Amino acid sequence: MESSESTASFLEDAKQHNQWWDGETGSPSDLTEVTELEPRSDVVNCLKQLDREHDGETDGLVYPIYGPTGIGKTTLLLQIVAALLREDTVAFDPSHRDLELVGSIDPRQVLYIPLEDSLYHLEPSEDAMAALGNVVDYFYTHIAPRTGRKFILLDDVGALRLEGEEKQQLLDLIDDDTSLVVTGIVESEVNMEEVTGSDEVQVKWARPMLPMKFIDTVQHGVYNKSVFEDVDSDLESIVETHRTTSFDEDNSLISDVRNNLSDATALPDAIEALEDLHYNVLSEADRDGLHEAARRYLQKGGLFQRVPDYSVNNELVHSHFLLYLYKELAQYESIKNPENLHRLASLAASRAGQELKYTDISERLGVDRRTVDTYLSLLDEGLSVSESHDYSLQRYRRTRLYLRNPRHVVLLSQRQEHFGFESYEPTGRLNHDFEYKLARTVGFDHAKRLAYQVEDDFEGEDPQVEYCETEAGTVDYVLRNDELVLPFVLSYHPHTDASTSIATAFDPSVGKHPQEDGEDLIDLEYQAPFRFIVTDSLPKDLVKSESLVIERDGWKLCYLPYWLFLLIC
Secondary structure, three states, rough: OOHHHHHHHHHHHHHHHHHHOOOOOOOOOHHHHHHHOOOOOOHHHHHHEEEEEOOOOOOOOEEEEEEEOOOOHHHHHHHHHHHHOOOOOOOOOOOOOOOOOOOOOOOHEEEEOOOOOOOOOHHOOOHHHHHHHHHHHHHHHHHOOOOEEEEEEEHHHHHHOHHHHHHHHHHOOOOOOOEEEEEOOOHHHHHHOOOOOOOOEEEOEEEOOOOOOOOHHHHOOOOOOOOOOOOOOOHHHHHHHHHOOOOOHHHHHHHHHHHHOOOOOHHHHHHHHHHHHHHOOHHHHHHHHHHHHHHHHHHOOOOOOOOHHHHHHHHHHEEEEHHHHHHHHHHHHOOOOHHHHHHHHHHHHHOOOOOOEEHHHHHHHHOOOHHHHHHHHHHOOOOOOEEEOOOOOOOEEEEEEOOOOOHHHHHHOOOHOOOOOOOOOOOOOOOOOHHHHHHHHHHHHHHHHHHHHHOOOOOOOOOOOOOEEOOOOOEEEEOOOOOOEEEEEEEEEEOOHHHHHHHHHOOOOOOOEOOOOOOOOOOOEEEEEEEEEEEEEOOHHHHHHOOOOEOOOOEEEEEEEEHHHHHHH
16 A cells, blocks of 8 residues: 555545534444443553543653453543543543543543554554554644643554563554553563653553453342342442541441451451351341352353343354454464463363363473463463462472463353353352352452562562462462461362361461572471461351451451452452
8 A cells, every 4th residue: 555545545534424513422432332331340450540640741641551352441441531521522430520621621631542443453563663654743732732631542553563662653543642552462562661761751561361250240230130239238339338448447448448458467357357248247148148249250251241131141252262362362372283272271171270280281292391481471471370389399390370360261161061051140059169160260260369468569560470389279369569468268069068178277377488489499488377267157156256266376367258259360
């Protein structure tokens, strides 16, 4: 294509995707459609960051987001657009009207470009960047007002195939009064922190976008009709109040728990907040409803149904996942045999949380250990399959694999195994073994999120969730920082017998961890003043005494209802 024709084509395409420039509410972006969907916490978190920088004297802002195909990144960006635009352009209330910029931005201050849909991927990388530069320049000079902050949202930035130099060019496109939100499939695709010139703008760490957490589904009222219709309580309001940091410490108990998990001296405050939330804030009916809601969450997998027919919805989720594995991830790392990514994901589904030898995985795939490591690293970066390693390094030739989306456990396992979980609603069929497998997978995913709170020097790196074998059995999730260890034993029917013995047998001193840039071990003295049992049935004596804690010799054993563990993650 001639460059002039190419420029005109991309400019015309940008106008089609930004019809709000002309004051129209409908557009190919379907803003009216996304406003009918409840915004996830990812939307609110992004809006909070944009609002924080809106009126301050700041440099340009870069807010990267990444996640797998079909997870909702495009919907997120369109909801951000809808939230920003003035109310006379599109009506959208993300439940955070306390943010000054929500519903206040001139439509001509917002540029949205879906890079994949706009065919930037058909151009060589250099030409694609040049075309994008022309569009952004046109936006600055012919569309946006001279004053006021601008907002540029780029979807599927992988279409530009950015390397270091192109990433620098992308940062050079924005001025000091612009907020840039970009999405991609993996962290390294959108991470701008190490790019030359990144110190001249505010580059935030890349936010992963995962399936909706249990607490979000409760707060959004997903289970109101099916679980809470007979409960005289406003669970949505309770969750919103207690998950948000407040000046009134009594009104932010979930936040109090999360904020006191990284320091041994503060742990008693976290436990006190847990007990207060469980026994004083939530009624018995609330607790029963949340118990059932957690089981419904395992059935749904943290997803809203896109279509009423569950079989069609399953096919959509399955197709999105396979497209992601075979096309997006495989292309990103130039994987010659993308079917091996599929096979590893299926292995994680069928052996959810079970210990696997790397030699067995290599033999199954017919590749060497180094290639297996490459596959697993890519799947982890792509938020598809994550590993759990041994806390003591005594079983370093073994791993445990977890799918990050529990719905994929259903879709990639055999029917005789997941029978009864095909639909998104309880069927009445008892399948306790598969429910346990889902509970273990969901527990790991939520533990990964909770690990960010335990990691006291968190700087954007993905914290690990490990496991530990004891003489009595497995500690399923081990969270830690340089001093404190939080061990969690999953006691979920039908695997409930040895949980107390496992917690008792856990020895924090067996922890061994190499230095970040070498093989030498870090000299740390780990302490675990509390051991946790995550259970689907709280002991009756604890309920009677309105406590969650049992005193032991030198440490304490804390029981957490499964739903409460999910709620604080």
